[in-house]
Amino acid sequence: MKQSRKRILAPLVLVASLAMVLTGCGTSNLGGKKADSGAGNDGPIKIGAVLDITGVGASLGVPEQNTLNMLAKQLKDSGGIDGRQVQLIIEDDQSTEDGAAKATTKLIQGDNVDLVIGASRTGPSVAMRPIAEAAKIPMISIAANAVIVEGSKWVFKTAQNDLVVIQRILDDAKTKGYTKLALIRDATGFGEGVADTITKLGAERGISLVMTEAFEPSATDFTPQMTNVRGSNADAVVIWGITPSAGLAQKAYVQLGVNKPVYQSHGVANAAFFDAAGEAATGAIAPMGRLLVVDQLPKDNPQRDVIEKFKADYSGAFGDQPSSFAGHAYDAWHIAVAAMKKAGTEPAALRDAIEQTKDYVGISGIFTMTADNHSGLDSSALILADAKDGRWNLYKD
Amino acid sequence: MLTDFLQLTVAGLSQGTVYALLAVGLIAVYTVRNVINIAQGDYATLAGFGAIWLVTAGMPLLLAILVAILSVTLVSILVERVIIARVKNMTVLVSLIVTLGVSILLEAAMLILWGPEARSLPKLPGEDLFIGGVSIRSQELWMLGALVVVGGGIVFFYEKTKWGKALRACAEQPVAARIVGISPVMASVVAFGIAGLVGAVAGVVYSPIYLTIWSGGLLLGLKGFVAAVLGGLTSFRAAIVGALLLGMLESYVSAYVASGLRDAVAFFILIAVLIFRTQGLVLTPRQGRA
Numbered sequence: 001m002k003q004s005r006k007r008i009l010a011p012l013v014l015v016a017s018l019a020m021v022l023t024g025c026g027t028s029n030l031g032g033k034k035a036d037s038g039a040g041n042d043g044p045i046k047i048g049a050v051l052d053i054t055g056v057g058a059s060l061g062v063p064e065q066n067t068l069n070m071l072a073k074q075l076k077d078s079g080g081i082d083g084r085q086v087q088l089i090i091e092d093d094q095s096t097e098d099g100a101a102k103a104t105t106k107l108i109q110g111d112n113v114d115l116v117i118g119a120s121r122t123g124p125s126v127a128m129r130p131i132a133e134a135a136k137i138p139m140i141s142i143a144a145n146a147v148i149v150e151g152s153k154w155v156f157k158t159a160q161n162d163l164v165v166i167q168r169i170l171d172d173a174k175t176k177g178y179t180k181l182a183l184i185r186d187a188t189g190f191g192e193g194v195a196d197t198i199t200k201l202g203a204e205r206g207i208s209l210v211m212t213e214a215f216e217p218s219a220t221d222f223t224p225q226m227t228n229v230r231g232s233n234a235d236a237v238v239i240w241g242i243t244p245s246a247g248l249a250q251k252a253y254v255q256l257g258v259n260k261p262v263y264q265s266h267g268v269a270n271a272a273f274f275d276a277a278g279e280a281a282t283g284a285i286a287p288m289g290r291l292l293v294v295d296q297l298p299k300d301n302p303q304r305d306v307i308e309k310f311k312a313d314y315s316g317a318f319g320d321q322p323s324s325f326a327g328h329a330y331d332a333w334h335i336a337v338a339a340m341k342k343a344g345t346e347p348a349a350l351r352d353a354i355e356q357t358k359d360y361v362g363i364s365g366i367f368t369m370t371a372d373n374h375s376g377l378d379s380s381a382l383i384l385a386d387a388k389d390g391r392w393n394l395y396k397d
Numbered sequence: 398m399l400t401d402f403l404q405l406t407v408a409g410l411s412q413g414t415v416y417a418l419l420a421v422g423l424i425a426v427y428t429v430r431n432v433i434n435i436a437q438g439d440y441a442t443l444a445g446f447g448a449i450w451l452v453t454a455g456m457p458l459l460l461a462i463l464v465a466i467l468s469v470t471l472v473s474i475l476v477e478r479v480i481i482a483r484v485k486n487m488t489v490l491v492s493l494i495v496t497l498g499v500s501i502l503l504e505a506a507m508l509i510l511w512g513p514e515a516r517s518l519p520k521l522p523g524e525d526l527f528i529g530g531v532s533i534r535s536q537e538l539w540m541l542g543a544l545v546v547v548g549g550g551i552v553f554f555y556e557k558t559k560w561g562k563a564l565r566a567c568a569e570q571p572v573a574a575r576i577v578g579i580s581p582v583m584a585s586v587v588a589f590g591i592a593g594l595v596g597a598v599a600g601v602v603y604s605p606i607y608l609t610i611w612s613g614g615l616l617l618g619l620k621g622f623v624a625a626v627l628g629g630l631t632s633f634r635a636a637i638v639g640a641l642l643l644g645m646l647e648s649y650v651s652a653y654v655a656s657g658l659r660d661a662v663a664f665f666i667l668i669a670v671l672i673f674r675t676q677g678l679v680l681t682p683r684q685g686r687a
Contacts, residue, residue: 053513054508054513054611054612055513055612058512058513058514058515059514059515061513062512062513062514187656187657213656214655214656214657215656216656216657216659216660219656219659220606220607220608221408221412221606221607221648223404223405223407223408223648224405224408224648224649224651224652224656224659225651225652225656227401227404227405227408227652228401228652230401231398231401244515244608248607248608251606255525255532255534256404256532257527257530257532272514275516275517276515276517276608
């Protein structure tokens with residue numbers, strides 16, 4: 001007995017300690033070619049990008065990576081900016097905050113980039129912010145939460161603010177007479193503050209938040225949280241997350257046979273949502289940009305030509321359709337390039353030029369940045385879409 | 398309240414079947430070779446991706462699943478022949494390090510071959526049930542069925558057949574087993590084959606509802622390991638019960654306590670077992686199998 005006890009104990013201790021170490025770490029990143037240092041004012045322009053290429057944000061980061069690579073190639077073919085070649089250096093943050101911080105430091109200190117794009121999600125973007133600010137290098141995030149840019153001099157972003165997304169959801173809920181909402185949200189940065197915002201903006205509309213549940217973006221089983229949501233007396237539920245988790249949450253909710261309406265965030269504006277949720281996707285309503293419903297827009301919509309060209313380029317290069325996240329990367333790239341054409345790469349001048357972006361017609365909306373608004377989009381950038389027949393459809397413009 | 402509880406139980410049981418299958422694979426290898434196979438969970442993701450890839454290439458679902466399971470069984474046997482069998486002084490520590498290497502290798506290969514995004518197999522045929530407010534997905538029944546057939550089959554194999562008894566003999570009395578003519582090489586190959594088989598079965602049945610992602614295997618394997626520990630690393634039956642309990646407990650904790658604690662449950666249990674009850678759920682004191 002004594003001996004067998006010892007025999008079992010040794011591997012147990014080993015595995016237990018391994019488990020703690022391993023679950024925290026992934027493999028080293030895939031991208032990131034080492035670049036020669038030394039960017040001057042006439043050498044190649046360097047744009048760094050930090051994306052969630054692996055990990056929970058992969059459904060966002062992969063199309064973003066594709067988009068940036070495609071746009072960099074297009075720019076190269078057309079001769080760069082003022083005769084200077086543009087070099088794109090992409091780093092994978094593995095969907096982690098510390099990965100994003102490390103990658104940003106590497107890009108700024110090691111590669112001397114002139115501007116940094118990223119990250120794909122709010123948490124990593126927030127981790128990048130102080131590094132860009134300390135180095136005084138302009139940064140354009142492609143994630144959503146307003147905290148990324150609030151009060152920042154050097155940081156901009158291209159995804160629609162979560163605030164206006166919540167407004168759109170609450171306005172629709174009000175017209176339908178829902179007074180009680182349940183929220184199930186991403187436990188990472190993207191879901192931070194959403195409950196408070198719904199409570200605050202809901203109060204003005206006579207809508208209250210009756211329960212909040214959270215989930216890790218790596219979660220696969222949502223029955224526990226959704227069982228609790230079912231037990232609440234909410235009129236409708238808001239699922240706030242990204243694919244695939246938000247799609248699986250939708251599936252689990254529909255599976256429980258609640259038959260109450262579901263609102264999703266702009267975090268599911270891609271085809272991957274339908275892969276994860278399957279038939280259960282049908283009926284979900286989500287605010288998002290116009291990319292996925294461009295074929296249903298009126299002919300005179302100013303964004304239509306831009307979006308259609310992007311879709312054609314993207315599907316020509318990669319064989320599938322771009323997601324809204326690809327669109328955020330597209331906008332970040334074009335805003336950056338336009339500012340560089342105007343002001344060159346001296347950081348302060350470049351920053352000022354980005355802040356002066358005006359009426360830029362992009363994929364996610366028409367951007368006008370100001371000193372107080374580093375997001376550049378208002379609620380007109382959003383439409384409401386509903387999920388039907390395996391795709392997003394224009395529900396309300 | 399009761400329906401909620403039952404709903405959580407159903408969700409926990411189906412999650413538990415995955416842990417149970419992986420635990421069966423871990424024990425099969427540990428009892429015969431004294432090797433803890435960190436790559437056990439990666440067999441599941443590998444089979445999931447393999448089947449998804451074949452289905453995308455146009456193969457019928459059931460055939461794709463079968464081919465994927467057989468291929469992963471072969472992969473596991475190859476791992477044994479090419480890597481494990483060549484290690485001269487195999488100790489538990491060495492086995493952990495070596496199979497960790499295998500796990501990283503498999504994950505990197507999957508990332509390169511199939512990309513970083515999560516994907517899923519089409520679900521197996523069947524209607525979802527809805528009984529008294531409790532929803533049971535048809536896929537969950539398939540998962541349970543897989544555990545009963547495959548897990549049960551392996552328990553039967555070990556306990557009732559001559560081959561199985563020979564394997565156990567190898568584990569308990571390696572020298573004596575060799576004297577009576579049982580080949581330790583064959584025993585090791587069969588054990589790894591079983592590990593590949595059950596891992597692959599788990600991977601293809603859970604993919605339609607939990608999705609398959611390249612990096613998912615490690616955590617799944619560790620949860621399976623916790624279940625195996627509940628079986629004292631030797632008892633299939635206790636490990637299967639432990640796995641189902643673990644799944645249910647995770648489900649209850651995320652609903653009634655906090656969903657963020659879900660993945661911590663398994664490791665709390667691991668620590669508790671380490672301190673208080675190294676034989677896990679095994680009831681009778683085991684005869685030393687030194």
